[in-house]
Amino acid sequence: MFSKILIANRGEIAVRIIRACKEMGIATVAVHSQADKESLHVSLADESICVGKALPGESYLRQRDIITAALLTGAQAIHPGYGFLAENADFAQLCEQNGLVFIGPGADVISKMGDKDAARRMMKDAGVPTVPGTEILSSPAEAAQIADKIGYPVLIKARAGGGGKGIRLVNGPEELEKAFLTASEEAKNAFGDGGVYMEKYLSPVKHIEVQLLADEGGNVVCLGERECSIQKRNQKLLEEAPSPAISPALRKQMCDAAAKAAKAAGYTNAGTVEFLLDDEKHFYFMEMNTRLQVEHPVSEYVSGVDIVKWQIRIACGVLLNFAQQDVKVAGAAIECRINAKGGGKISFLHVPGGPWVRFDTFLYQGYEMLPYYDSMMGKLIVYAKTREEAIRKMNSALCELVVEGVPNNLDEQLEIISDPAFLAGDYHTDFMAKRGE
Ligand code: ADP
Numbered sequence: 001m002f003s004k005i006l007i008a009n010r011g012e013i014a015v016r017i018i019r020a021c022k023e024m025g026i027a028t029v030a031v032h033s034q035a036d037k038e039s040l041h042v043s044l045a046d047e048s049i050c051v052g053k054a055l056p057g058e059s060y061l062r063q064r065d066i067i068t069a070a071l072l073t074g075a076q077a078i079h080p081g082y083g084f085l086a087e088n089a090d091f092a093q094l095c096e097q098n099g100l101v102f103i104g105p106g107a108d109v110i111s112k113m114g115d116k117d118a119a120r121r122m123m124k125d126a127g128v129p130t131v132p133g134t135e136i137l138s139s140p141a142e143a144a145q146i147a148d149k150i151g152y153p154v155l156i157k158a159r160a161g162g163g164g165k166g167i168r169l170v171n172g173p174e175e176l177e178k179a180f181l182t183a184s185e186e187a188k189n190a191f192g193d194g195g196v197y198m199e200k201y202l203s204p205v206k207h208i209e210v211q212l213l214a215d216e217g218g219n220v221v222c223l224g225e226r227e228c229s230i231q232k233r234n235q236k237l238l239e240e241a242p243s244p245a246i247s248p249a250l251r252k253q254m255c256d257a258a259a260k261a262a263k264a265a266g267y268t269n270a271g272t273v274e275f276l277l278d279d280e281k282h283f284y285f286m287e288m289n290t291r292l293q294v295e296h297p298v299s300e301y302v303s304g305v306d307i308v309k310w311q312i313r314i315a316c317g318v319l320l321n322f323a324q325q326d327v328k329v330a331g332a333a334i335e336c337r338i339n340a341k342g343g344g345k346i347s348f349l350h351v352p353g354g355p356w357v358r359f360d361t362f363l364y365q366g367y368e369m370l371p372y373y374d375s376m377m378g379k380l381i382v383y384a385k386t387r388e389e390a391i392r393k394m395n396s397a398l399c400e401l402v403v404e405g406v407p408n409n410l411d412e413q414l415e416i417i418s419d420p421a422f423l424a425g426d427y428h429t430d431f432m433a434k435r436g437e
Pocket residue numbers: 082083084087160161162163164235236289292293294295374
């Protein structure tokens with residue numbers, strides 16, 4: 001096993017990874033920006049190195065400085081968390097070139113999956129159903145021609161897109177050119193690649209994703225699905241596992257498709273296959289995220305598997321010591337993302353407790369929310385035997401959680417979990433839009 005790991009991230013996910021390392025007896029190195037020197041991940045790690053200024057481009061995205069920090073401290077592996085360099089194939093390759101293990105899939109797999117157009121083609125070839133759509137489009141005129149055939153509404157999507165960026169809904173021909181150009185421009189600015197393609201806009205649909213682990217021996221095990229349909233501007237807000245809309249038979253079909261996708265890609269480590277599911281229970285591959293996911297804890301609760309520890313073991317060459325038939329998805333887990341709606345200093349923090357209540361955060365009393373990074377302050381996750389009990393537990397945990405000094409979305413989350421459609425488990429990706437958000 002590794003004796004020292006560098007965590008190339010910040011916030012709650014850096015804290016989560018450091019905790020896993022501690023439990024595994026692995027020493028940790030934190031990297032941080034100047035602005036983050038008082039951050040929790042820095043105080044929890046055994047060592048820390050400042051890699052630059054506040055803006056991510058001047059610190060957390062500085063690949064060479066992060067590699068140097070790992071080499072200087074004698075770390076053998078780098079965990080990228082999510083966001084920042086987690087889906088950066090060049091960084092994975094740079095690690096390899098410097099004799100460091102990148103905790104994630106190989107650089108070739110990251111780059112194949114990071115190109116959503118190439119990923120769609122690979123999935124089609126592997127026999128995994130994909131959303132009806134096109135390959136990369138050359139011009140708005142070409143898009144208009146094909147959209148007439150597919151039928152509106154359609155989505156223009158950036159091949160390099162992620163985190164909800166580079167996606168535009170087009171309701172009719174008059175909106176197409178502008179959507180094409182703005183999606184392309186947005187993707188070019190955010191990801192340096194303006195290539196776009198088109199998909200049929202499916203509605204109503206649910207966003208269902210399958211968590212999997214794949215080892216270097218070719219074993220792929222799925223840890224069931226997550227229901228992630230509660231989104232605002234294509235960003236997830238609340239997730240649950242299992243999905244209330246999925247039968248054991250459908251779960252098996254979707255897990256089989258995800259495993260097929262992973263095998264076709266030669267995938268290793270933890271990954272997520274995202275699908276859209278319509279009311280006729282047809283599912284379509286949307287994309288694969290080649291990294292740890294924000295909402296991984298709900299899968300950990302229902303499967304009993306620690307995903308971060310397995311990421312580390314797999315990266316070290318350890319084979320999975322359980323097979324698909326050993327995975328028993330049981331009970332119900334819910335996660336609420338607690339987001340800041342402005343800046344400020346945490347003047348008071350009270351964290352709920354009790355059995356199966358988990359608050360993954362980097363907040364502490366006196367901490368000042370910084371404007372340079374993600375607005376997510378933490379994730380409140382609960383687990384119970386049944387969905388009804390989990391909802392009641394989330395309700396009481398949200399009521400107990402006190403975060404003063406920074407405007408946040410606690411009230412909104414309380415409203416979501418008492419919405420009749422949510423309670424019935426009968427909701428789609430337009431849930432928030434229907435609520436007027
Ligand atoms: P998840 O699918 O795990 O819920 P999110 O879409 O919420 O992931 O993204 C997690 C974090 O990673 C967010 O901070 C988001 O801004 C960032 N992110 C997601 N995709 C990318 C990407 N392709 N490039 C850079 N950052 C990304």
